[in-house]
Amino acid sequence: MKKTLILLIVILTSNLAEAQFIKDKSIDAQIGYGISSPYYSVADIASDGFFLQGEYVLTATSWFQLRPYAGLILTRSNGKDLNDKPTNEKAESNAFLIGGKARVIAPIPWVAPYAEIGIGGSIGKFETFTAYTNINQSGFAYHIPFSFGLELGRNKDVDLSFSYYFQPTVEQFVGAFAIGISIPLRN
Template sequence: MKNTLLILLAIFGLTRVQAQFISEEAIDVSIGYGLSVPYEEVGFYGSGFYAQGEYVLGINEWVDLRPYAGYIGTKMNENFGGSIKPEDKATVNAFLFGGKARFTLPVPWIAPYLELGIGGSFGSFETVTDNMKFEESGAFLHIPFSIGLALGRSHNVSIELTWYFHTSPEQYAGVAAIGIAFPVGYY
């Protein structure tokens, strides 16, 4: 009986310790304008739509962990106005997934932040320039990097610039987005 009671108290204590690690949970939904640009400085880009959802695991007011899933779709920008050849392309149509950490300076009402992580993209990429021809579909590694501002009393509205650096397609996707966070639980 004594051993059983000790085991139950240990299990209860461990679950409470784990619960204190995460201080806040939320769903953060972002929508915005996306660009796809070759790594080479060629002077053309694709433009289109971006949407993403993140599950926010707040460790403290300085650091969040954020698994994410999203979509970006771009096509060549026909209103570019520069001189591009018909075969030049920088497009993406992909599902994004991964995880990142947000580091926030918790200033009241306007909190600047940086995000960095690692993820994958599953979809089709076209990067065609004078020096490169990449037109493939599949899964590719990317590294997300964001800078932004969390706004409001609860910092639940965000305005951010995000870049997804894709290694194999030799292009990055840039995003200007606005997001809203909805709390799902507090401990």
């Protein structure tokens, strides 16, 4: 599964860049507040941290884009739940993210909502410790990215997003509230 996923990502990112249906290319850089949370937990817990991501944006139409990405998520538990009570449960993730997404955008000027989904992999250290789960894993874990947000501005070059990466093998999801800026690439 790992080799197939990596091979698929490499093929998609290398061949799509020169495809004739691609109208524009740009780089999108995002930075934000990262979180990680377990799938199953007795307490309401979320670890917080840092999120950074870069995307190579391949625009096919005004409403559809392909987005190979690479990013970083670093979260750490503070030993408390969301109600500020001490807990032993935690979900931490320190990982490099890589994959590809497809974005569908409402073609509205100045404020365009969007949603995106894809597939990718996380490489790093994951710890999910709850009453139901005890996972301490390093290495590769596949993830399913899902995001929604707004593209802002005349050229839609500012991006406000909520991004989530569901990681079933380590029974947690990571996410971020991020702001991004798009830098067009000239041919």
